[in-house]
Amino acid sequence: MPVFWQGMLVNLQLLLGLLSIGLAIGILVAIIEVYAPRPLAAVASGYEWFFRGIPEIVLLFLFYFGLTRAGWAVSPFMAAVLALGARSSAYQSQIFRGALSSIPAGQMMAARSLGMGRVAAIGRIILPQALRLSIPPWSNEFSAVLKDTTLAYSIGVVDVLRQARYMSVRTPAVSLTAFIVVALMFLVLTYAGNWMLGLLEARVRVPGLEGRARREMRFSWSRMWRRVRWRRF
Amino acid sequence: MAPLLRTEDVHKRYGKEEVLRGVSMCLEPGETKVIIGPSGTGKSTLLRCINRLTEPDRGRIWLEEQEVTARKASINRLRADIGFVFQDFNLFTHLTSLENVRLGPLRVRRLGRPQANRTALEALAQVGLSDKTKSYPAELSGGQQQRVAIARALAMHPKLILFDEPTSALDPELIGEVLEVMVRLAKSGMTMLVVSHEMGFARSVADEIIFMEHGVIVEQGPPSRMFKAPTQARTGEFLRKISELYGEAD
Ligand SMILES: Nc1ncnc2c1ncn2[C@@H]1O[C@H](COP(=O)(O)OP(=O)(O)OP(=O)(O)O)[C@@H](O)[C@H]1O
Ligand SMILES: [Mg+2]
Numbered sequence: 001m002p003v004f005w006q007g008m009l010v011n012l013q014l015l016l017g018l019l020s021i022g023l024a025i026g027i028l029v030a031i032i033e034v035y036a037p038r039p040l041a042a043v044a045s046g047y048e049w050f051f052r053g054i055p056e057i058v059l060l061f062l063f064y065f066g067l068t069r070a071g072w073a074v075s076p077f078m079a080a081v082l083a084l085g086a087r088s089s090a091y092q093s094q095i096f097r098g099a100l101s102s103i104p105a106g107q108m109m110a111a112r113s114l115g116m117g118r119v120a121a122i123g124r125i126i127l128p129q130a131l132r133l134s135i136p137p138w139s140n141e142f143s144a145v146l147k148d149t150t151l152a153y154s155i156g157v158v159d160v161l162r163q164a165r166y167m168s169v170r171t172p173a174v175s176l177t178a179f180i181v182v183a184l185m186f187l188v189l190t191y192a193g194n195w196m197l198g199l200l201e202a203r204v205r206v207p208g209l210e211g212r213a214r215r216e217m218r219f220s221w222s223r224m225w226r227r228v229r230w231r232r233f
Numbered sequence: 234m235a236p237l238l239r240t241e242d243v244h245k246r247y248g249k250e251e252v253l254r255g256v257s258m259c260l261e262p263g264e265t266k267v268i269i270g271p272s273g274t275g276k277s278t279l280l281r282c283i284n285r286l287t288e289p290d291r292g293r294i295w296l297e298e299q300e301v302t303a304r305k306a307s308i309n310r311l312r313a314d315i316g317f318v319f320q321d322f323n324l325f326t327h328l329t330s331l332e333n334v335r336l337g338p339l340r341v342r343r344l345g346r347p348q349a350n351r352t353a354l355e356a357l358a359q360v361g362l363s364d365k366t367k368s369y370p371a372e373l374s375g376g377q378q379q380r381v382a383i384a385r386a387l388a389m390h391p392k393l394i395l396f397d398e399p400t401s402a403l404d405p406e407l408i409g410e411v412l413e414v415m416v417r418l419a420k421s422g423m424t425m426l427v428v429s430h431e432m433g434f435a436r437s438v439a440d441e442i443i444f445m446e447h448g449v450i451v452e453q454g455p456p457s458r459m460f461k462a463p464t465q466a467r468t469g470e471f472l473r474k475i476s477e478l479y480g481e482a483d
Contacts, residue, residue, distance in 0.1 A: 208369060
């Protein structure tokens with residue numbers, strides 16, 4: 001059992017790394033796409049298109065071998081963080097872009113009319129609203145990338161999946177159990193993560209700015225119960 | 234005395250459409266002028282040109298001795314002195330009334346927090362909303378939202394406030410409370426340029442009514458004369474039409 005936790009810890013580190021990269025670059029790319037002059041915005045859109053158009057597992061190999069070839073002795077872990085981070089930043093930028101462009105133009109106008117600069121207006125008026133609207137779709141991205149961390153397996157990162165694989169090679173009799181354990185761990189983590197994001201969303205909720213997107217991955221006992229009862233009658 | 238606001242031959246076109254075709258006007262300190270005119274005539278465009286939310290193509294604009302249209306004008310500093318009240322309020326959705334009103338004093342004027350608070354509370358008191366400081370815009374009626382928006386402009390202690398149809402997004406029963414605040418402001422000596430078809434307001438506080446059509450000022454003058462003896466036929470026609478639409482001016 002400890003080896004699973006040890007492995008999952010690697011997945012969680014991966015997750016943390018790739019989410020931070022994805023968040024920072026994602027917000028930046030989105031702001032550029034919405035507010036920067038045309039040529040710059042086009043570059044940002046190109047970035048988004050590029051990283052959304054390549055399978056993640058191919059990206060992993062490209063980063064790992066590409067960076068090595070470029071002379072950076074990158075560890076598989078680092079390559080995975082960067083590759084998955086880049087991919088996630090492209091998806092996250094899409095989320096933030098949507099949220100940014102859904103903020104009415106009047107908000108920017110009002111801020112500018114007070115004498116605020118563009119950057120201050122984006123930072124104090126537009127982003128705080130856009131980020132609130134982004135939490136529900138971001139939760140979906142969170143659930144997706146949490147599971148995607150297992151793809152790092154493919155370039156040799158010793159994550160929870162590889163630990164399970166080692167175990168099943170050593171003791172074939174427990175193969176299935178090992179993978180069931182891994183599956184359960186991910187279910188619990190997905191639930192926990194979405195639960196925390198739900199708390200965050202409630203915490204920063206402001207009347208008039210409720211997110212409209214539904215959270216698909218959030219497990220809800222009451223929803224499940226409703227379904228069960230429906231079947232009974 | 235130098236006028237507080239002066240525009241000279243302001244032009245603006247959108248694509249092929251010439252929206253402003255040379256607008257010159259001025260506003261003395263403490264004056265209130267009301268701009269009227271048919272839809273699409275460029276009234277909003279003129280107001281937005283004055284603080285350069287829209288860049289005019291040609292012409293010059295001064296706020297006191299400072300040229301707003303000068304290439305190296307520090308536009309943010311000038312905008313801080315020109316309040317703007319929008320038709321659809323544009324309150325910052327994620328901020329409470331107090332935060333909305335306090336933002337400018339705090340972040341643009343860079344007053345300390347205690348002083349910014351005090352300024353904001355004073356402004357909210359002026360519009361009669363001292364009891365709504367903690368409400369978010371979505372929790373307020375349209376009339377209350379517009380009053381917060383007026384307080385937001387007031388808290389900057391502007392030299393001039395521009396109003397772009399401040400009551401036309403409101404349900405009829407909410408118009409009065411906003412106009413009341415505006416009348417009080419005008420009488421207290423605030424300099425105001427107001428696009429509005431509320432003729433009761435114009436008659437009671439406007440020093441002049443400016444009638445615009447097709448991007449030019451057709452005629453301007455004190456309300457008494459404009460209502461009784463407009464020199465241009467179009468002015469009389471338009472005034473008759475809006476009294477039918479908005480009720481008599483009294
Ligand atoms: N950002 C813009 N881009 C293109 N055209 C614009 C823009 N803003 C205004 N216009 C056009 O300029 C013209 C004048 O618009 P403006 O809003 O100034 O008129 P208005 O007198 O305020 O009318 P209303 O009484 O309907 O508010 C309109 O025909 C409008 O379509
Ligand atoms: Mg208008």
